[in-house]
Every structure is written in C-alpha cells, then in structure tokens.
Amino acid sequence: MGERFESVDEVSTRLRGVDYLADPAIAGVVYLADRLGKPVLVEGPAGVGKTELAKSVAAATGSRLIRLQCYEGLDESKAIYEWNYKKQLLRIQADREHERDWETVESDIFSEPFLLTRPLLEAIRSTEPVVLLIDEVDRVEIETEALLLEVLSDFQVSIPELGTITGNQIPYVFLTSNNTRELSEALKRRCLFLHIDYPESDREKEIVRVRVPEIDAVLADQIAKVVGSIRKLDIKKAPSISETIDWARTLVYLGRNEVTPEVLGDTLHVLLKYQSDIAKARKELGVDAPPSIRK
C-alpha cells in the first residue's frame, strides 16, 4: 500500500477537506490502519458516522469505494465470487462440434473470463486504489464471518479451480457493526478496533457548521448543547448526528436564529422519533407542546 497519510494531523486535515470532522481517536486509528495495513472494525450507536467515515476516507484519498452490505444469509457467491454458469453452459454447447477433450474444455470454462467478481474479490484485484466497506458485519451468521477472515488477514482469495488470487495492493478496509451480536474473536483479532460515540458538544457544533454552512455560529452552538442535553435523558433512541443536522437545517429553513423553548417544542419531532421520548424530553426540559396539541 502506498503511504497515503504522512501523519495523524494530515488525516484530520484531509478528512476535514471532505467535510468529515474526525476526533483525534478516529484520525489516529485511520492513520494506523494505513501504516499497519490492517482493517478497522468501527463500532458504535446508529447514526454517529461509521459508514460516513469509510466514504470520507475514500473521498479524501481519491479511492474508489467498494461496498459490501451484509445481511443474514449472505454467502460466498454474493460476497467473494461466483462462476458464470450460463456462460459456461454456452461455451460447452459451442464446443460440441469441435469434439475437444473434456480437460481442455474444463480448464477453459474455469478461467477468468467466466468468473463473476463480487465486492471482496473486486477490491483485492483492483489496480486503482480502493476503500472496501463491509457494512453491518454483525448481521451475517458467525459461519459466514469465517469467509471474511482470509481476505482480511492476507488480502487474498482462494478459488479451488483457479488457485489463490493475491491482491495488487492492501486496500483500506472498514467493517462497521451496530453490536447486535458479539463478533468472533478471530475477526476482532485481525482488526483495529474503533468505538465511535456521540460527539462532544464542540465537535458536534463544528459538524453542524460544516454540514449546514449557512448556519449562524451561535445557533450551531446552542443546537449542539441542546442535543447533548437530550442525549443525557433516559430515552429509547437518542438523536443521531444526522438528526442533529436535519434539525439544524429545519431551524435555518424556518428562519430561526435562536433555540427557545417554543422553537424546540415545535421541532422536537425532528430529533426524536418515539412519542414517549418526545413527551419525556418536553417534561424534562420544561418545553411546552406545540399549539396544535396545546389546549
């Protein structure tokens, strides 16, 4: 792998260039991933920018993003490679007249032109720089996880009919997990671990300002503080960063330049998605219901 980042600071700066504000821990791990050539396992609550990180690293390094979305039942033929059966059949039929011996035909139909590459193989064989994103890896069964191991540790894929395909490069690999189940030790051992939590108030303010450039600095500051305060409540679903940004946009569209209790009351549903959460936040923050509900 070409050394793509010179220092931790450079990681921060370049990610900032693509509108991703990394805290020191995030920048540090991205830098190490580059230096050690190891995949990064990113974990944390929904909506803190795990997937966004991979996309931003791709953008910052000018790499192509290859994404493998995980789901229950994902298998080798969807993740790594598959033989193009239809093409193979056609080939066999086309060969009938020539009466060639079976061995020739076999070595012919199990060759590269008949191989369908899926994300993992594609990432390994790519000649241009790539970032491989394996999204929501906690959704696959534990047996399927094993498929990833060879790719993640040696950056190679073994295909019985073809032999082992080794990568041209060690790509950046990001795995994301919402921690719905414990991942296997084997997988964790091969990765650097990065836990991303909700951002501190200052960083969230910066994120809002970067994502909603037309926003007033004072308002952004208030937004970050209010959201931080709401996250401290004991609620079902804390507002994610993307919800903070949505809220900021809403306030800008509504032409508000200050968060007052009334404004918050009218727009709380942008931040919170459960009625019980909204009610709780209203009560705790001393915010009234909007006029339509107010009697």
Added chain:
Amino acid sequence: MTGRWARLDDAMTQTTRTGGSRLGDDARLLDVLQGFVHELREAGLPVSMTENLDAMRAIEHVPLADRGTLRTALAATLVKQAGHARVFDTIFEVYFSMFSPGVPAAGDENAAGDAARGESFEELRGAMDAGGAMGELSDEDLARLLLDALMRMDRNELQMIAAAAVARFAGMEPGRPVGGAYYLYRTLRRLDAEGLTGKMMERAREEGALGDGAFDERLATEEFEQRLKVLREMVEAEIRRRLVADRGVEAMARTLRKPLPEDVDFMHASREEMQQMQRAINPLTRALAARLAQRRRNRHRGQLDFRQTVRRSMQFGGVPVEPRFKRPRPSKPEIMVIADISGSVASFARFTLQFVYAMQSEFSKVRSWVFIDGIDEVTRFFDEADEVSQAISRVNTEADVVWVDGHSDYGHAFEVWHERHIREVTRKSTVILLGDARNNYHASQAWTIGEMRKRARRVFWLDPEPRGYWDTGDSIVSEYAPHCDGVYEVRNLRQLQRFVSDIVEA
C-alpha cells in the same frame, strides 16, 4: 528497537524536567509495554499474542510524547470491546502517567508561545515554584483564578491550578498504600467543587451571558458541570501521577485494579459500577438472544413438510429432489421469579429481574414476586411500564414486602406464596428463587419448595454469595437445596448470563 528506547528516554527526561513524575531511568519501552499488557490480562481483558505484537508494531508509528495518539494506538490494538474501555483507561493512566502533559514549566517555549494568553496565565506561571504549589498566591487568589479559568474554559490554566491545588490541599503522605480517592476528596472539598457550579451560574448572570428561564438555566448548568468534570479529571490525574511517582507503577496498578463490568460482584458494587453494569446488561442479553436464535435455527429439523415438498418438486418435474421439513416449534418455558429484595441482596435481585425481563421474548410468560418477610406480586409493574428500569424503581418503592419487622423471613414468604399460588405452577413453569437464604434464624419451611418442585418443570436457586459463605451464620441454603434442581452461585453478570443461557437451552 534501540532507537525507540533512546526516544523514550528523551520523552521521559523531558517530562521529568517539566515537573512530571519520574519513572526509573532504566525503564524501557518494551518493559513498560509488557508490564502494561500483563496488567490488562490480570484485569481480565483477553489480549492475545497477535494483539500484543500489533501493539508493539503500532507504537513504532506514533510519536511517544503525544500521549493521546499513543493511547489511541494501544486501545485500537489491544481493546476490542467498548465495555472494556474504562478498565483500559485506568491502567493506561497508571502506566503512562509519565507522559502526561504535566505543568508547563517557566521558560517552556511551547507553553509560553501562545501570545494570545491573558494576564492570569502570566500570573500563574510567575507564581510557579519548585513544589508546584504556587506558594505566592493565597487560597483566595487561587479560587479567583480557578473561577476565571473555568469561565473561559482555559485548559492550560486549569491544568496548572489543578496541580497547585493537589500540592497544597491533598496532604499526600509518601508510602501509603492508597488509591487516591481520599486525596481527591480533600482537594475538591478545599476547592469548593460543590459550590462552583452555583458561582459560575452567578458569574454568567452578572455578565449577562445567561438568558432567563428554566430551559437556559438547565443548559448552562449542564455545561458548567461538564467543565467541573474536566477539572475533577485533571485533579485525579495529578494525584495519580504523584502516587505512581511515589509507589511505582505496578503497586499502583494493583491498588487501582478494577473488575470488568461483567465481573463486578453484585453485593459490593459501587454506585459507578452499578451504572456500568446497567449499561452492560442490554448488550449481554442481546448477545445471548442472538446466540440462542442461531442455535435454534441450526438445531435438527422437524417433521417432513409434505405440502412444501410437493410444491418444491414442481420445478424438478414432480420429482421430490429437495424434501422440506417443518421447523420444530421451540418450547418456551414460563418463568416464575421469587426474589428476596432485602438490603444486602437488593441489587442482585434488581439485576436478575432486569436480566430476566430483558430476555422476555425467550419465555412464554414471566411472573415475579418480591419479598422480605412479606411477599407481593410485581408482575403488573413490568406489564405496565415501558421500560424495565421504570418497573424496577416501582418495585423498590411500591411493593408491599414488609410483614412484621422488615428482616428477611424466607419461611414465611414461601408459605404465603405456597398458599396463594401453588395451584398456578404447572409442568411448563420454571421457578427461580433468588436470595442468600439468610433467614434470621426463622423456620425454613423448606417443604414449600418441595411442593413447587413436584408441580413445576424445574426449580432453581440463585445465591449471590460466594460458595464458601453458604451455610455459615444464618444462611440455610442447604435446607432448600435438596428440593431444587440446581443451586447456582451468581455473583456477577457473567454468571447470570451463563445461568439464563442454561435454562433457555435446556
């Protein structure tokens, strides 16, 4: 590696010069790292050989003097579970306290380089003396400077004030084998940490920075409390640094060693540990539920599904190439929990109830009773509440559990239960009894448990005390044990998880 050692020495002499602590001159990076990893393992973190090697490779790439990045590098390679981060942090602080920024000394270019720094910074730096206590300043001056620094949230100034406060107020005595909690308490009390939020609010109001109304006030209070937390952490770090300098890394690490949330003993958990356990419960139950679902899927197949098989055979011209099977319906047990919630075992009962209710989907029905010397059914609290924690707090405040004097009486509670509910126990019920069986020398009425067992599928007893304490004093576990299908020692979340997984699978 030699080059790195030299750099470590540099880094250490630098911090030593700037007033940080001294770690023996012969310390070597590898030794420190190996000691560190050893301590992580002692604390229960599963650090493998590969991860150890990764950590060694990782620190090749980071500047040692940059403690934050060093921390990131070690955490990313050695800790693979978010719940273990706190234990890691504590150990890291002890082993690498020599790299903390410490107090910038007079004449330190980096610290003085910032031209924008105000007068108070100069005042502070001028007052710096050999001991770091800033003897020139009176306590009042220090308090004033602290309030200023907090209002502006100037971390450098806070750092210096924290160091001075520890030197002045903590009254640290060398050689004492303590963890520093007392020193922290003394320092914070002398700084009037309790009253500082109020003072900051007052100041903010004077400056007109605070809007009126409860809403603004709440936000400001939260903000100021956050700042005080930073101060508190700085004081804590300073105390730790001094303690490590005094007693050495290993001794300190041993004193401060904390168990992982899943290993904390229910009966001796501190408030903070309780909160951590609270957070650990949901991931644990989720992990368990996912594993059980998996196993259920993989379990042997059921009867032939004739309809599906015929339907499937259509695509092969009516030949049943792929027989289909029905999935066996999992038999979900009905759970009855009867818990002692008297003082000594209250938190154990709380966590167990919480765990069982979080796993509710694995059971066909969950009913619960709590008792001290009287007994009350609390199922309704759990059915009504949105969240388990709400129900638990209602159990603590509303359940009617006192009969005579509020001292545990297992015998009476079981007798009453037997009278009211024994007919509701069926072959599908699994009864779980929670408590330390310390019966205050009342009659055991163990026959009631025998009756339960006759009717129930299984009866289990969970005891939060270490096995060695059973049947000592007024504990009478062994009187109940013969009537149970199993008696388990459940002292922490890990053991609790194992038990629940056993009963769901069996």
